[in-house]
Every structure is written in C-alpha cells, then in structure tokens.
Amino acid sequence: MPQPDELAQPEELSTLSKVSTPSALRRLHRGELPSDTVLLARYLIGKLLVHDVLDGRLSGRIVETEAYVSDDAASHAYRGLTTRNRSMFLERGHAYVYRIYGAWDCVNVSSEPPGTGAGVLLRALEPVQGVTVMQARRGTTRVLDLARGPGRLALAMQIDRREDGVDLCAGGPLWLGAGGAAAVVIGESVRIGITREAERRLRFYERANPFVSGPPRLRA
C-alpha cells in the first residue's frame, strides 16, 4: 500500500512549493553559464531542465550534479575525442548523452571552451511539470524515485541518445531554465559510482533535499 506522499499529485501541487510558478520560468542563455566546469556544476543546482514533448512540458529542478573536469581520469573525455564523447568538446551548454551499462542513458551539460572535453553530469531532479507523463515512462508512481539517479532522470525526461549534441541554449525543445528566487544550500562530496579519481569532491547537491540520490550521508 503506497504512502500518501508517494502518490501522484495534481500538477500544480507537485513541486513541494520550492519552485516558482511556471509563468516565471525563463530560458537560460549561454552567457549566463559559467565556463568553468566546477562553477557550472554548482550553478546548475536549483536551475531547471525542461523538455517540451508531444505529451506536454516535462520539467524538473536540478538538485544533484557531478563535475567531470579536464585532466580527470574519471571523465569520458580523458583520453581524447571519440565518436561517443564528442559532445563533451562542444561549447558549453550542449547536451552530452551516453549509454551506460548497455541499458541506461545519462545526461550531461558540456562545459569549458570549445575543444576542451568536460561536462556536468545531471544526477537527480525534483519533478515539477509533467509528473504523470514521467510516472508512465518510469513505470512507477513514486515521485521521489522518478528522477533520482542519472538513468532514471533521462528516462523520466524522455531524453535519449537522439538528444546527444543538442544545444540547450538555442531555443529548442530541450533547454535549461531558471525559476524564481529560491535559496539553495549546496553540499559537496565525492562522486558516486566511480573508481578513478575517487577522492575528488566534485559532486554537488542541494542539502537535505529528498530527491537527491546516494546514501544518506551523501545527502545531508
């Protein structure tokens, strides 16, 4: 028997009151994005990821990111340009979507100047709009679990490798947004699920937000 807070809520009540009304939503332009990967990873916490699809608008508040900097052995771009990672070398604000473990797609935002391979992995969202569509795609009614984790996030947001290389700042259906003024308390930790460069504290998240992934000590 699901608990009340796990059940689907009406669209207008699904944001835990942390996000401003949709009317305040606006697109981020590239000039607002920090070029530096770590600064971008921090900057994106509290911003919105929006995907306008046939079923309507899907959006979520970004609550967890990881930085994959240049000269980082954990980064897909560490050994140079390949067909898979080429989007990491684009100008900041492009999507890098890759498949992991043969099963799940993960979404990154490219960073650094063109030609430098780096990016910010989006690890978790707090769903804002299109919750019922996300529930159908994810096969669960648990709003907390819809986009908690990078593979879940991509599935909920209807993002797959077709979006690889898309410019998130070009006025297209997949974009980055900002809502009203909401104070964000950012925590940092080591990154999740990697072995190389495991000691670097390049994961950022909104403190105490229940939509953040990872064990409790990495969410506090």
Added chain:
DNA sequence: TATGAGATTGGCT
C-alpha cells in the same frame, strides 16, 4: 579480434 570494465538500475535472495 576478443575481452573486461564502467559516471546504473531493478528484481530477486
């Protein structure tokens, strides 16, 4: 050319 590991998740023990 073959094989193993990886920025994960869901289902089962």
Added chain:
DNA sequence: GCCAATCTCATAG
C-alpha cells in the same frame, strides 16, 4: 546483498 541487462571504449593478444 547479489546479479543480470547489454553498449562503448581501452587494452591485450
């Protein structure tokens, strides 16, 4: 807690 699913790349032969 363990394990399979199954794609891309690095490394070995």
